[in-house]
Amino acid sequence: AQSVTQPDIHITVSEGASLELRCNYSYGATPYLFWYVQSPGQGLQLLLKYFSGDTLVQGIKGFEAEFKRSQSSFNLRKPSVHWSDAAEYFCAVGEGNAGNMLTFGGGTRLMVKP
C-alpha cells in the first residue's frame, strides 16, 4: 500500500526566508505526486504536480518541487516566503495505474513570522 509521510507537523519561517517542506512516499511504481495547499476554512488548491519527465517542477505562487526517486522524496520549496503563504500544505501520491485516489500525508502547517 502506498503511503506519504510529511515529517514536519509545524514549521515557522520568517517572511522573506526560504522554505522547504519535506515529503517522503512509499509506492512501488512511478508515482504521480502532488502538493496541495489548504488555507483556513478553504478547500484544497493544487500547487504543482509531477507525472513524469523533468524532476524539477514549477507550480503556482512561486513554488517548486523536486522529485528524487533514489530518496523517495518530493520536497516543496519556495525561495522567499510571503505572509500570505501561511497555510497547511499536503503532499499526496496518486495510484499510477488506476489513478483513482490520492493518498495524503498528514500535512505541514506553515506559520510565517513578520
Add this chain to the structure above:
Amino acid sequence: DSGVTQTPKHLITATGQRVTLRCSPRSGDLSVYWYQQSLDQGLQFLIQYYNGEERAKGNILERFSAQQFPDLHSELNLSSLELGDSALYFCASSVVSGSNEQFFGPGTRLTVL
C-alpha cells in the same frame, strides 16, 4: 474558485441521524471523488465515481454510501451517525479517471452532537 460546489457548507445533526451531502463537479468533469478530513485520521479517500459508476473505494464505512447521477452531480449519504463522523467532507472532480488534476470543492463541515 475551483468550480466544484458543495452543499450545505455546514451541517449540525444528532447521533443516529442520516444526512446527505451534495456535490456538483466542474463543467465537463466526469469523475467525482469524496474525501473525509478529520483531526485524528487526516485526509482520507472515501470513494470515486466515474460517469455514474463506482470506480474505486477507499476507507468508506458501510454506513456511508454515494451515488453519481446522470447530470454528474454526486451525493454522499451518511447514516446512523456517530460522534466520530464529525469531519470536513470534500468533493473533488477531474476530467477523466486517472491521476489527473483533481479540483476540490470548499467542503461540508459535519458536526454530530
